[in-house]
Amino acid sequence: MxxxxxxxxxxxxxxxxxxxxxxxxxxxxxxxxxxxxxxxxxxxxxxxxxxxxxxxxxxxxxxxxxxxxxxxxxxxxxxxxxxxxxxxxxxxxxxxxENANLGDTKMIGVNLTGAKLYMANLMEANLIEACLDEADLEKTNLSEVKLRGASLRKANLRGAFLCESNLQGADLREADLRGANLSGAFLCGANLEGAKLEGAILSGAIQFCIRQV
Structure with a gap:
């Protein structure tokens, strides 16, 4: 066709x-x-x-x-x-x-408000200045993703042990994470310089080696 x-x-x-x-x-x-x-x-x-x-x-x-x-x-x-x-x-x-493969995609400024990304693969994706407000990112692979200046207000980034949200090496500089749920998220190596974290839930998150100013 x-x-x-x-x-x-x-x-x-x-x-x-x-x-x-x-x-x-x-x-x-x-x-x-x-x-x-x-x-x-x-x-x-x-x-x-x-x-x-x-x-x-x-x-x-x-x-x-x-x-x-x-x-x-x-x-x-x-x-x-x-x-x-x-x-x-x-x-x-x-x-x-859900379960979509978005690895290495270019998504600058994309509007994902309220999107369902449960267990999706976003490894190395470029989401600079994207809007992910209230998006469901539970158990999503965000390893080495670029989220600089992105909005993740009230987003769900929950993850349990061994099936946690993977934010290793993610660039979250100046990202808006106010009210986001990051409980159990794996944040080792993530760059959170200038990120807004007021009201964010970080209980149980693995936070060592985070860079934050």
């Missing part, structure tokens, strides 16, 4: 494109709200500025996809592969990203 066929069938009212193969397709600025692309192969697809609000992308392969400024509000990306994807400026308000 190519981009033109997808758009033609979508315009005709079809919404279910389960396991569609669209490797490298160009769908920038396309209107695809509520589309179903479960387990679709979307590697290297250009979806910049596309409307994918409330789309079903469970298990989809979005490796290296371009999603710059895309509208993914309410989208279900559970277990999706977004490795090396470009998501800078995208809206992911209340998106579902």
């Amino acid at each position: 190519d981009a033109d066929e997808l758009l033609k069938r979508y315009a005709a009212g079809e919404r279910n494109f389960y396991e569609a193969n669209l490797i490298g397709a160009s769908l920038s600025e396309a209107f695809l709200s509520h589309i179903c692309l479960v387990c679709a192969n979307l590697k290297d697809v250009n979806l910049a500025s596309a409307d994918l609000s409330w789309a079903n992308l469970i298990g989809a392969n979005l490796d290296s996809a371009c999603l710059l400024l895309a509208d993914l509000n309410g989208a279900d990306l559970s277990s999706a592969n977004l490795t090396r994807a470009k998501l800078t400026g995208a809206d992911l308000i209340q998106a579902k990203l």
Whole structure:
């Protein structure tokens, strides 16, 4: 299936494109709200500025996809592969990203307010100045993630022993963590210089080797 066929069938009212193969397709600025692309192969697809609000992308392969400024509000990306994807400026308000692989993604300024990221992999992702207010990041892998200047107010970063939120080596300089729940989080090596921690819950967090000013 190519981009033109997808758009033609979508315009005709079809919404279910389960396991569609669209490797490298160009769908920038396309209107695809509520589309179903479960387990679709979307590697290297250009979806910049596309409307994918409330789309079903469970298990989809979005490796290296371009999603710059895309509208993914309410989208279900559970277990999706977004490795090396470009998501800078995208809206992911209340998106579902449980168990998703977001390793090494570019997500500068992305809006993840209220997003569900339970047990997602965000290792080495770039989330500078992103908004993760009230997001669920429980047991999420945030090792070496860049969160400088990000807002994580009232975010859930809880983690129990051996399955804790992993913030080892994370850059949290000037991040807003007011009211965030960091109980049981593993913070060894994290850089919290200038971070706002008023009202944050740190009980049981492993905090040795934290750099904080």
